[in-house]
Amino acid sequence: MKIKRIFYSQKAAPFLFVLPFLLSFTVFWIYPLFSTVKMSFQSILPGQIEWIGLTNYEKLLKDTTFHTAIRNSLTYMFFSIALLIPFPMFFAVLMDSNLVKAKGLWKGALYLPALTSVVISGTLFRLMFSELPTGQMNVFLSFLGKAPIPWLKEKGFAMCALLTLCCWRWTGVNMLYFLSGLKSIDTTLYESASIDGASAWNKFRYITIPLLRPTTIYVLTISVYAGLSMFLESFMLWAGNSSPKNIGLTIVGYLYKRGIEKNQMGYASAVGLTLLGMALIINVIQLILNGTFKKEEN
Amino acid sequence: MNINKKKLLSTVSTAVFAILSLLVLFPVLAGFLASFRPGRELIRRGLSINLDFSTMSFSNYTYLFSWNADSKKYFMWFKNSMVLTLLSVVLTLIICYFVAYGLTMYNYRLKNVLFFLVIATMMVPFEILMLPLYQEMIDLKLIDTTAGVILPGLCSASTIFFFRQYMVSLPKELLDAGRIDGATEFGICVKIMMPLTKPAFAAMGILCAMGSWNNMLWPMMVYRSSHQFTLPIGLNTLLTPYGNNYDLLIAGSMFAILPVLIVFLCFQNYFIEGMTAGAVKG
Numbered sequence: 181m182k183i184k185r186i187f188y189s190q191k192a193a194p195f196l197f198v199l200p201f202l203l204s205f206t207v208f209w210i211y212p213l214f215s216t217v218k219m220s221f222q223s224i225l226p227g228q229i230e231w232i233g234l235t236n237y238e239k240l241l242k243d244t245t246f247h248t249a250i251r252n253s254l255t256y257m258f259f260s261i262a263l264l265i266p267f268p269m270f271f272a273v274l275m276d277s278n279l280v281k282a283k284g285l286w287k288g289a290l291y292l293p294a295l296t297s298v299v300i301s302g303t304l305f306r307l308m309f310s311e312l313p314t315g316q317m318n319v320f321l322s323f324l325g326k327a328p329i330p331w332l333k334e335k336g337f338a339m340c341a342l343l344t345l346c347c348w349r350w351t352g353v354n355m356l357y358f359l360s361g362l363k364s365i366d367t368t369l370y371e372s373a374s375i376d377g378a379s380a381w382n383k384f385r386y387i388t389i390p391l392l393r394p395t396t397i398y399v400l401t402i403s404v405y406a407g408l409s410m411f412l413e414s415f416m417l418w419a420g421n422s423s424p425k426n427i428g429l430t431i432v433g434y435l436y437k438r439g440i441e442k443n444q445m446g447y448a449s450a451v452g453l454t455l456l457g458m459a460l461i462i463n464v465i466q467l468i469l470n471g472t473f474k475k476e477e478n
Numbered sequence: 479m480n481i482n483k484k485k486l487l488s489t490v491s492t493a494v495f496a497i498l499s500l501l502v503l504f505p506v507l508a509g510f511l512a513s514f515r516p517g518r519e520l521i522r523r524g525l526s527i528n529l530d531f532s533t534m535s536f537s538n539y540t541y542l543f544s545w546n547a548d549s550k551k552y553f554m555w556f557k558n559s560m561v562l563t564l565l566s567v568v569l570t571l572i573i574c575y576f577v578a579y580g581l582t583m584y585n586y587r588l589k590n591v592l593f594f595l596v597i598a599t600m601m602v603p604f605e606i607l608m609l610p611l612y613q614e615m616i617d618l619k620l621i622d623t624t625a626g627v628i629l630p631g632l633c634s635a636s637t638i639f640f641f642r643q644y645m646v647s648l649p650k651e652l653l654d655a656g657r658i659d660g661a662t663e664f665g666i667c668v669k670i671m672m673p674l675t676k677p678a679f680a681a682m683g684i685l686c687a688m689g690s691w692n693n694m695l696w697p698m699m700v701y702r703s704s705h706q707f708t709l710p711i712g713l714n715t716l717l718t719p720y721g722n723n724y725d726l727l728i729a730g731s732m733f734a735i736l737p738v739l740i741v742f743l744c745f746q747n748y749f750i751e752g753m754t755a756g757a758v759k760g
Contacts, residue, residue: 189663195580198577200632201573208614208633212613212614219613289499290498292739295735304506304525308505312524314524315524351502353753439609440609449610456602
């Protein structure tokens, strides 16, 4: 009888439904998060765990390879945001106007890269950015009368390759985000602005940009995370986790190198938590500057 | 605006997208053309659009389907990817649906706290948790098992979020109607509300399937024995510096895109709907 009552109880039901989440949250989120915090204060060797306080973090401060990784990840994040917000926004506005023909076709084509696995796209890009004069990018350069470039061997060029891959994969996706944001803007606003004689630029500046802000903030937030935690793209471009002079090393790449390849879980945990700290700080600052929290208080 | 000027603008805008689409399709097209050439050419020349049809043949594809040792290996990865994708999609959808249902359809004090926890899990990138999770999987003896690959991702916050967004707008009166008819809470959830949520299932199912099909990092850490490998891991093992397997690699890569491409062409709108759900209100 008692068991039967549970099935009809409106008090117990929500908790039964949410139970899988609570389990997964405890086992696969809280627990690993705490254990990585714990491990970051430890030196972990097989069968020999030692508390060493802040030593891992102190070592990180002096670790020049880690600094290279941070610099690479921050540069990548910065440029990926600089490229993947304005351009997709512009394309979305253009796509939303009734000027463009055959919209479905272009949307499908631009979304295509998001369908491919990083293994495949990374391999294709690695071969296109080949240092050989017959690789696609060097073929382009020779059209322009320039000498071939060892793309994946020099710092600035390597970042270009990473960013090209990034833009290739995400321009279409971000455009679709902005398109769905544009769909939620009331069209009568544009009509009344037109009656008042507003120019296309002013409509964009004073209606589209402010009303697209929730979408922009969303894209910005996920781009900060995605940019800082980029790993597989660099893993695939250099066919493994090692690039010459660490030009393609990212923070997560370094975490992987220390944690998985060298089995230094404690040190790698400190790397991971530094990354988490950076991502949270950047996003909180970004959200404060964008006034997101203020709005919620009102 | 006069008509001629508008026509010109329209042509220019369409041309912008045509050029952009060409640029985007370019690498895939180059890969597709290269898949009809001997793999060693990729090592010798890199990848570029090469329209010399005289050197092209179907030999990579006949090799891929020849059912020799390499071909069998490839289709084992293919099968593993299929099984993994199917399992994780079905389980993720069911579990996330229930969780979202519990977070939407009832009023109770902890509801907002629970929802906040769901959102909180999105604030930590997976890459940070992968190391302790890997350790945990070793401790739980789940390393090298499919359960180890699937379990941590089952309660996907974004999927729960999407289901919730969808369910908020469903009429709650239906729940009371069900209760009057004597249905259990679980019965109402499955028999009455689930059919109404079908579009959300479709959108999320497609998105989860694509994610799972292409997922590489976590499966690569969990799976150790080669008979468990999925397509992305398997293709990655072909990337040896000697390039002796590039025939299989290039043809296999192109063939691996095919299932996703077919699903995408059939259900394009679901893709877009599922993906952009978080962006407007989120």
